[in-house]
Amino acid sequence: MSNAKPKLAVHKFSSCDGCQLSLLNLGEPLLLPELVDIVHFAEAGPNDPVAEADIALVEGSVSTPEDIGRIKEVREKSATLIAIGACATAGGLQALANFTDRSAWMAAVYARPDHIEALQHSKAISDYIKVDFEIPGCPVNSRQVVGALRDLLSGVRPRPENRSVCMGCKRKGLVCVMVSKGEPCMGPVTVAGCNALCPSMGRGCYSCYGPLKQINDRSLAQRFTELGLEPEAVARRFHFIANHAPAFKQAGERLKDSSHE
Template sequence: MTTFSVTKTRIAVHKFSSCDGCQLAFLNAGEALLELAELVEIAHFAEAGVIDSEAEVDIAFIEGSVTTPAEERRIDAIRQRSRYLVSIGVCATAGGLQALRNIADAGEWPAAIYASPQFIDSLPTSTPIASHVKVDFELWGCPVNGAQVLQTVRSLLAGVTPRAETETLCGECKRQLKVCVMVAKGEPCMGPVTRAGCGAICPSVGRGCYACYGPAASTNTAALAHQLHAMGLTSKAVADHFLLINSAAPAFKAEGLKWRGEDE
């Protein structure tokens, strides 16, 4: 990976279909964000009040999935104006909650909600950024956290490939000495197949993991699915655990559709 020049590195943060939570990870970084501002020039970040959506930048962070025809055109333009492109959050990396439309009748929902659904200009599917353009690095999470973002920026500035989290959430739980909710409480948990990074937030309060940080590098989704079923979950409930917010992540999508009886 090539290091950046001595001139100040320009970055941009772009929003696509999303809730803005991953952009807030920047703002919630507090003092660390001020330190980052000393290292880079923020050319576009509407959430922070800096607007220049057509700026040419060294690093473009993308939050959200591609859900409309306009977003299809916009992501192509951003890719052309960016040296590196980093997708942040589960919407950008795996479609997010809005990707539930991918396994349903995408035309039925607007018709049930809006009086004039013909004016809703959306695509039949919600897809990750990598389905449309080259992505140089992905940050998983719902939302991502400030430490992830800042570590990625610092790595890129130093010419180092950012370190991707590879272990499962179970390892994170064990280091924090948390009681396994799956073993102790019989609580369905996606921890065995989900990548670490969130700090084991849900298990730490006695709840099963929802897989916010996406599939771990090495996962045995079939074993977990059968265990969930043995715990009393219906086939549909097992499928829902895999398809909730990661329905475009290949490993989860394949397992989820299998338990829905819709093998690809």
Template structure:
């Protein structure tokens, strides 16, 4: 599937998403020139290249599977690609769309749309890996451009990329940040979230929102108990865990642990 010059070929596909992870490609700056020297991009609609049926070496897929069309497209992408890389929280965990998995999404739709007959959505929002075999996940909301380039280089060299699994807290310590959980009693989820963002939110005094998914050995129960102990209402603690990476089972279990059942509201 390499081109006539021996360069690897790449496609960037979009399912149900905000296009934020695709924008990381376009915002690479000088690294985008580096990427263009390494590979030939054959399909990337956001960059003006439309060849969905192209056979490629590496397919990057952004977005969750939320519609029947998504299901059809991801199967076709898998058939035409040597490697499939899920990029972003939506592709890796179902994203914010996965809130429908724990709530009555039909009720929400009825409250927003005058006629829901035209909506063609699945009952759940699923990550790509639940429908087809994937070769790699790049977490983030959006993904890291640095990790993207490192991943392409590693795949071209035939070795697995080395991606972080440690916690955001480790990045905070290396950056010299004051812990917002300790100093502000803020509901920071850095202790259970995978590193990779450079501790962006805590560096500006804001708590972590789980953009990069669950870290290695996430102890959500202990963290939740700590947040409740700080005086944060149980319902707010539950909702912190199901936001950007709400499709992850470990976060959904934390939501179940601290949520207030409807009959108690």
């Protein structure tokens, strides 16, 4: 019987590296040294981007022509592929440019934009390949990632979180920032995972974890309006870090359209 351990690869696409760093911050628990061989994780040392892997973690969005070929190759080499973080699961901040004229932005930022090879749209990993599981967050909660890895290594399919940030507030005994301070908060439509980090600091959630499976965006948008936000500002709440998660993309577009009526 083979004693070979499952192989783990961590790939980076267009991203800030924050999700990889949050994995590194875990230290020993991440490395799971008795459970896996890390065959590729350039941020941590092992560097073999074409290595075959039993499980691949993918950070970042697809934003360049080269990214398209690379993500397809990663898919071919990986038995199970998990997209981690807002960039990989919902486009991330760089996908905000999808709502604008990207060429105009590049011309404003770079002296020689003709040297930049970028796609017109920055997209989530699942727009190009089959993704087996997604873990949201900006950055991702590394304990959720390790939990999913442990599930997979035990032969169990990881279960997606489906509680809201509000539930995290209730569990921690936090007073609702929207009710008590009139602070617009995306918690009611945002999937849990951060342990209600922002409300525990007394501020509203801006939904870096993206949408719950089912959201009542109309009701929340109405509440934001009552709290004094202009229609475009309400739309921007949905078109922020998880802007290309379908539920938020549609909600933001509907709100933008209605602000022009």
